[in-house]
Amino acid sequence: MKLSEIAATLRAVGVSPVKSLGQNFLHDRNLAKWIVDQANIGSKDFVIEIGPGLGALTELTLANGAGVLAIEKDKRLAEYLRDRFRSSALEIVHGDAMEFDARMLYTKPTVKFLGNLPYYISSQLLMKFLEYPSPISLWLFMLQKELAKRLVAAPTTSDYGVLTLLVQLQHRVEYLRKVPSSVFLPKPEVDSALVRISERDPRELPTCDRKAFQKLVRRGFSQRRKQLGKLIREELPDWEDKAVELGLNTRARAEELSLEQWIALTNRIAPIHAEVINDAPEEQFPVVDEEDRLKGSALRSKVHANNFLHRAVHILIFNPAGEVFLQMRSRWKDRHPLAWDSSAAGHVNAGEDYDQAASRELREELGVDIPLVRVAKLPASERTGYEFICLYRGSHAGELRLNPSEIEAGRFFPPTIIDGWMTARPRDFAPGLVECWKIGREKNP
Numbered sequence: 190m191k192l193s194e195i196a197a198t199l200r201a202v203g204v205s206p207v208k209s210l211g212q213n214f215l216h217d218r219n220l221a222k223w224i225v226d227q228a229n230i231g232s233k234d235f236v237i238e239i240g241p242g243l244g245a246l247t248e249l250t251l252a253n254g255a256g257v258l259a260i261e262k263d264k265r266l267a268e269y270l271r272d273r274f275r276s277s278a279l280e281i282v283h284g285d286a287m288e289f290d291a292r293m294l295y296t297k298p299t300v301k302f303l304g305n306l307p308y309y310i311s312s313q314l315l316m317k318f319l320e321y322p323s324p325i326s327l328w329l330f331m332l333q334k335e336l337a338k339r340l341v342a343a344p345t346t347s348d349y350g351v352l353t354l355l356v357q358l359q360h361r362v363e364y365l366r367k368v369p370s371s372v373f374l375p376k377p378e379v380d381s382a383l384v385r386i387s388e389r390d391p392r393e394l395p396t397c398d399r400k401a402f403q404k405l406v407r408r409g410f411s412q413r414r415k416q417l418g419k420l421i422r423e424e425l426p427d428w429e430d431k432a433v434e435l436g437l438n439t440r441a442r443a444e445e446l447s448l449e450q451w452i453a454l455t456n457r458i459a460p461i462h463a464e465v466i467n468d469a470p471e472e473q474f475p476v477v478d479e480e481d482r483l484k485g486s487a488l489r490s491k492v493h494a495n496n497f498l499h500r501a502v503h504i505l506i507f508n509p510a511g512e513v514f515l516q517m518r519s520r521w522k523d524r525h526p527l528a529w530d531s532s533a534a535g536h537v538n539a540g541e542d543y544d545q546a547a548s549r550e551l552r553e554e555l556g557v558d559i560p561l562v563r564v565a566k567l568p569a570s571e572r573t574g575y576e577f578i579c580l581y582r583g584s585h586a587g588e589l590r591l592n593p594s595e596i597e598a599g600r601f602f603p604p605t606i607i608d609g610w611m612t613a614r615p616r617d618f619a620p621g622l623v624e625c626w627k628i629g630r631e632k633n634p
């Protein structure tokens with residue numbers, strides 16, 4: 190829309206733009222087109238747009254053939270947009286984007302995030318929608334230039350800080366261009382910038398305990414001018430030794446450490462024991478016949494290489510809301526690394542029965558000991574990886590303590606979302622869960 194059209198439409202809709210909602214409407218159509226082009230949106234994409242306003246970006250996104258879910262907090266604008274577009278490809282949600290449940294986005298094959306963000310909450314919106322792991326694969330948004338610079342800042346600059354590190358830990362960030370305030374009505378007091386973010390391959394950087402990383406970085410930057418060693422004395426009493434080991438200046442301040450150095454430091458304070466998986470002595474698995482009768486045992490690698498029939502357990506944990514906990518498998522697993530799997534799962538070891546293995550896996554992976562009910566037994570087949578699988582369910586209302594050497598991440602999901610997710614993105618899942626889920630849904634629709 191041109192400037193005059195925007196002014197007229199706002200009058201017609203009865204909206205006089207308010208600062209408290211960050212209402213600055215884009216009136217440069219060429220720029221709007223350029224923005225949407227940077228997200229390379231096509232008919233296979235599903236776009237979540239935050240703060241569509243009068244639809245400057247929505248219109249072009251729909252024209253590219255994408256499905257759009259747009260969340261607008263201003264009721265009059267939400268109604269105007271419904272009326273303007275009347276498209277089955279567009280769903281307008283009137284509400285606060287901060288309250289949106291992003292888990293439903295897993296039911297779409299490819300999701301892109303788009304928005305000229307309301308400036309008063311841009312950083313909160315970013316942290317919410319950049320949460321790892323995410324159903325979104327690309328983020329393209331406009332925000333104040335100062336904030337954009339913080340996202341791409343390099344060490345030793347004044348823009349480099351907590352936000353830079355928290356975002357860059359999982360994402361690649363590109364600063365695309367500065368946008369002058371003159372392209373908006375009303376003109377904001379600050380310039381803007383366009384930023385594009387994509388997922389990092391999780392294996393690109395060494396892993397670390399993400400909660401410990403966040404805590405450490407926040408502590409380090411709590412007083413930027415102070416030496417880091419003095420600020421983290423509690424977490425790292427032998428800072429001098431560790432700093433020397435890591436090749437850091439013992440008098441360094443937080444802003445001098447690169448992302449990789451922050452990761453290395455986190456791993457000194459809260460190590461993840463990958464060696465539990467990598468260097469553990471190879472287990473012996475019971476080998477069974479077609480009737481699941483014990484025949485003998487063999488080393489894990491031999492069992493898998495020869496497709497010997499063996500035994501496994503899968504456990505689905507439900508919370509009081511009826512949601513199921515799924516885990517993303519650790520990057521160090523030899524089979525299906527980083528795939529989504531049951532709440533806990535694993536092989537039956539030599540000398541164990543199915544029930545014992547289920548309780549052990551639950552303790553080892555999720556740190557809980559709760560009663561389990563056996564739901565089904567799946568026959569061994571190529572689809573189960575030649576495993577007879579006993580499927581269990583349990584209920585849990587409290588915290589789960591995820592074992593970071595076994596699990597990359599985890600979350601509760603409503604069963605209907607998992608149904609849609611498996612249809613939309615079957616490759617996200619470990620095959621054992623897919624088989625268990627089919628049977629579990631038949632027994633508990």
Ligand code: SAM
Pocket residue numbers: 210211212213214215216239240241242243244245246260261262263266284285286287304305306307308310
């Ligand atoms: N996308 C439009 C454009 O480019 O012209 C409008 C951008 S304007 C900077 C921000 C929009 O976000 C406004 O329409 C405002 O009403 C909306 N908004 C503000 N806070 C919001 C929130 N918490 N959730 C969803 N939308 C919000």
